[in-house]
Amino acid sequence: MSSSNDIILSIAVPTPLRQLFDYLPPKGIDPVLLQPGMRVQVQFGPRRMLGIIEAIKDQSDCPPDKLRHASGILENSPVLPENIMSLCRWAASYYHYSLGETLSLALPQALRQGKPASAGTITLWKSACELNDVLKKQLKSAKRQLQALELIHTAPQGINEVELKEAGISKTILTNLAKKQLASCYELEVHNEPFYSASYSASDSASDSVSPLLRQAPLTLNPEQQFALEGILETPSFHPVLLEGVTGSGKTEVYLQAIAATLKAGRQALVLVPEIGLTPQTIERFRKRFRVPVVCIHSGLSDGERLQSWLAASRTSAGILIATRSGVFTPMPKLGLIIIDEEHDGSYKQQDTLRYNARDLAIYRAKMADCPVVLGSATPSLESLQNARTGRYSHLQMKSRAGGAKAPTIELLDIRQQLLTDGFAQPILDRMQRTLQQGHQVMVFLNRRGYAPSLICHDCGTIFDCPHCDAHMTLHRQPPHMHCHHCDYQTAIPRACPACHSKKLQPAGQGTERSEQVLSQLFPDYPVLRVDRDSTRRKDALPALLDQINEGKPCILLGTQMLAKGHHFPGVTLVAIINADGGLFSSDFRGLEKTGQLVMQVAGRSGRGQMPGHVIIQTHNPQHPALQMLSMNDFTRFANSLFSERQHLRLPPCGYLAVFRTESAYTQDGLALLKQLRERVLQHFGEMSALTPLGPLPAIMEKRQGRFRQQLLLQSSERPILHRVLNDLVGYLDGLKLPRHLRWTLDVDPQEMT
Ligand SMILES: Nc1ncnc2c1ncn2[C@@H]1O[C@H](COP(=O)(O)OP(=O)(O)OP(=O)(O)O)[C@@H](O)[C@H]1O
Numbered sequence: 001m002s003s004s005n006d007i008i009l010s011i012a013v014p015t016p017l018r019q020l021f022d023y024l025p026p027k028g029i030d031p032v033l034l035q036p037g038m039r040v041q042v043q044f045g046p047r048r049m050l051g052i053i054e055a056i057k058d059q060s061d062c063p064p065d066k067l068r069h070a071s072g073i074l075e076n077s078p079v080l081p082e083n084i085m086s087l088c089r090w091a092a093s094y095y096h097y098s099l100g101e102t103l104s105l106a107l108p109q110a111l112r113q114g115k116p117a118s119a120g121t122i123t124l125w126k127s128a129c130e131l132n133d134v135l136k137k138q139l140k141s142a143k144r145q146l147q148a149l150e151l152i153h154t155a156p157q158g159i160n161e162v163e164l165k166e167a168g169i170s171k172t173i174l175t176n177l178a179k180k181q182l183a184s185c186y187e188l189e190v191h192n193e194p195f196y197s198a199s200y201s202a203s204d205s206a207s208d209s210v211s212p213l214l215r216q217a218p219l220t221l222n223p224e225q226q227f228a229l230e231g232i233l234e235t236p237s238f239h240p241v242l243l244e245g246v247t248g249s250g251k252t253e254v255y256l257q258a259i260a261a262t263l264k265a266g267r268q269a270l271v272l273v274p275e276i277g278l279t280p281q282t283i284e285r286f287r288k289r290f291r292v293p294v295v296c297i298h299s300g301l302s303d304g305e306r307l308q309s310w311l312a313a314s315r316t317s318a319g320i321l322i323a324t325r326s327g328v329f330t331p332m333p334k335l336g337l338i339i340i341d342e343e344h345d346g347s348y349k350q351q352d353t354l355r356y357n358a359r360d361l362a363i364y365r366a367k368m369a370d371c372p373v374v375l376g377s378a379t380p381s382l383e384s385l386q387n388a389r390t391g392r393y394s395h396l397q398m399k400s401r402a403g404g405a406k407a408p409t410i411e412l413l414d415i416r417q418q419l420l421t422d423g424f425a426q427p428i429l430d431r432m433q434r435t436l437q438q439g440h441q442v443m444v445f446l447n448r449r450g451y452a453p454s455l456i457c458h459d460c461g462t463i464f465d466c467p468h469c470d471a472h473m474t475l476h477r478q479p480p481h482m483h484c485h486h487c488d489y490q491t492a493i494p495r496a497c498p499a500c501h502s503k504k505l506q507p508a509g510q511g512t513e514r515s516e517q518v519l520s521q522l523f524p525d526y527p528v529l530r531v532d533r534d535s536t537r538r539k540d541a542l543p544a545l546l547d548q549i550n551e552g553k554p555c556i557l558l559g560t561q562m563l564a565k566g567h568h569f570p571g572v573t574l575v576a577i578i579n580a581d582g583g584l585f586s587s588d589f590r591g592l593e594k595t596g597q598l599v600m601q602v603a604g605r606s607g608r609g610q611m612p613g614h615v616i617i618q619t620h621n622p623q624h625p626a627l628q629m630l631s632m633n634d635f636t637r638f639a640n641s642l643f644s645e646r647q648h649l650r651l652p653p654c655g656y657l658a659v660f661r662t663e664s665a666y667t668q669d670g671l672a673l674l675k676q677l678r679e680r681v682l683q684h685f686g687e688m689s690a691l692t693p694l695g696p697l698p699a700i701m702e703k704r705q706g707r708f709r710q711q712l713l714l715q716s717s718e719r720p721i722l723h724r725v726l727n728d729l730v731g732y733l734d735g736l737k738l739p740r741h742l743r744w745t746l747d748v749d750p751q752e753m754t
């Protein structure tokens with residue numbers, strides 16, 4: 001043991017090992033300067049690594065001659081404040097994961113790589129011309145350039161290049177404006193002044209100044225919205241609110257007004273959105289409303305840009321942070337409100353490394369910050385509904401659409417024995433024709449990208465499978481290739497069947513590429529706009545598609561779930577859902593819940609403007625009770641029916657679940673390991689009726705990326721018992737020496753059972 005007047009740094013190093021490591025302070029550094037939350041460089045075995053000081057203590061269990069000095073510190077003050085450290089400790093313990101890796105994940109990539117925690121400079125774009133009618137006419141054919149100029153004109157001091165990028169304006173457009181001498185840019189040192197001390201009215205022209213905080217006047221709330229807003233603002237201290245508002249009920253307006261009140265009190269707001277929910281329109285809606293800086297953290301930004309947003313939030317110069325999942329770890333010293341939009345969305349759960357649910361961490365975060373947290377959705381998760389039922393969350397409902405729009409009517413179209421034209425039933429095509437002729441827009445929802453989900457031999461029936469997964473390969477035509485959507489394996493389209501050498505290979509089933517082709521032929525007078533992961537791969541493709549939709553001219557929007565969520569297209573009056581049936585019989589226990597949520601979200605895109613909306617669901621199962629309830633727009637009844645099933649099976653939210661997964665080059669190894677775990681559970685915890693091991697069983701997709709996958713489920717009616725067992729098992733696994741080809745992971749509160 002080291003002597004008692006030593007200073008020992010307990011350091012979290014990003015390794016899978018679930019422990020902290022002791023070091024002496026770096027040589028030549030006054031130990032008084034050291035604080036938890038600082039990044040330090042350490043020699044870790046043969047490697048130099050970046051760790052975080054977790055604690056400073058005066059004793060170590062490590063023998064003095066084994067203690068090494070840390071190599072150096074990276075900053076003078078902690079990058080992670082105590083509350084984020086504490087959030088990470090909680091996450092690491094709840095998900096049974098290494099604290100070193102958890103803390104590392106909490107940092108933006110740039111800081112993880114050792115870059116300095118300083119904001120540096122930003123590029124601002126300023127107008128260099130007068131935006132008069134003559135110029136507007138000249139730029140008529142260069143729509144994006146005009147849009148960019150209009151935006152630049154709103155800020156006489158210049159507008160941040162990142163904001164322009166987020167509005168869908170690329171660097172090329174800006175460079176073109178500069179070449180024409182219509183705009184110019186300059187670099188500005190970032191000072192990160194607190195948002196509440198900056199003077200906003202001075203920087204903008206007086207004409208658009210509504211208040212020092214607001215650029216645009218709020219809408220007058222309807223009574224349901226007003227009631228919801230009052231519920232959120234009831235007290236500024238911690239209270240979770242489930243805001244269940246039907247699609248188009250104006251939840252976003254409620255968020256905006258709750259945020260305004262928060263900013264007014266000098267506090268910051270964190271808005272979490274699903275991965276594909278952060279469209280240019282969403283960001284624009286916030287920036288148009290507020291004068292305070294709004295920053296974003298999402299995958300479309302570079303590491304440097306994300307660092308700037310992170311620092312702006314950490315130093316309170318940003319009033320609002322809009323972020324996807326990982327944003328929940330961003331320090332916000334004046335945090336006064338958290339909004340989780342579309343709280344039911346699966347993308348809040350991370351599916352690898354630290355398998356956390358940002359929604360659950362956000363609740364913990366709000367508790368620490370002692371502020372309200374709003375979970376908003378038209379189709380809440382059963383977990384949140386359960387919390388509302390038991391009174392842990394207050395439950396606010398908005399049952400009608402804002403601004404006078406009516407709920408859409410939902411029709412189930414029985415396609416049994418009906419003739420389909422390339423997957424489309426005639427009544428749908430007729431209704432589409434009529435809708436387009438009336439000048440409205442149609443949305444066709446098909447949750448499969450590519451040309452066809454598989455390629456089949458017409459002579460022997462062989463289906464072209466992925467050599468690495470238990471899955472068919474998807475046929476793509478643009479460009480032509482076969483693609484496995486599970487492991488990304490790609491190969492050329494085969495010319496002949498590998499089994500019987502026949503050349504009669506046929507696409508089987510319907511993907512969005514194929515539907516695009518079919519619909520373009522059937523409706524030659526109307527544009528077909530395909531929105532899926534493939535068609536929006538190019539950076540400015542999605543903004544361009546959204547622009548075209550927002551022009552409001554009759555067209556067919558065809559897409560996957562990218563189209564389903566959050567969009568507000570007032571011109572859409574007809575929504576056709578082509579393949580809902582697959583989700584009705586999923587082997588995942590959450591399959592039906594997710595299908596119901598998706599159907600209601602897609603349906604909710606219809607009739608959001610002045611004209612009423614209609615939804616047609618093509619199905620072979622018109623009598624299915626779930627579809628019946630959804631067609632009556634009755635999500636509550638649908639959710640209640642799922643509840644009774646979960647209660648019966650003691651599945652979440654009526655029980656707690658964790659799953660150990662193994663992946664191995666050989667089937668037997670994973671199974672053998674999981675059997676050991678099962679034995680251990682029965683031996684050590686056999687007397688606890690509150691815990692049931694299920695399995696081991698092969699995963700739904702047993703082979704993936706060339707590895708065999710097995711799982712052991714642990715189900716319990718009591719959370720503390722489950723975690724006691726998990727602790728024991730993880731400790732046991734850590735003590736085993738496993739072959740390199742065998743890996744295990746633990747998923748607490750799993751969302752997907754694939
Ligand atoms: N009080 C109001 N008065 C008039 N119009 C309103 C009001 N509140 C919202 N709206 C309008 O209603 C439309 C739908 O609102 P919003 O997008 O906020 O709904 P939402 O509940 O967030 O929808 P979803 O969950 O379907 O994405 C928007 O065009 C919005 O401007």
Ligand SMILES: [Zn+2]
Binds near residue numbers: 468487488489705
């Ligand atoms: Zn594959």
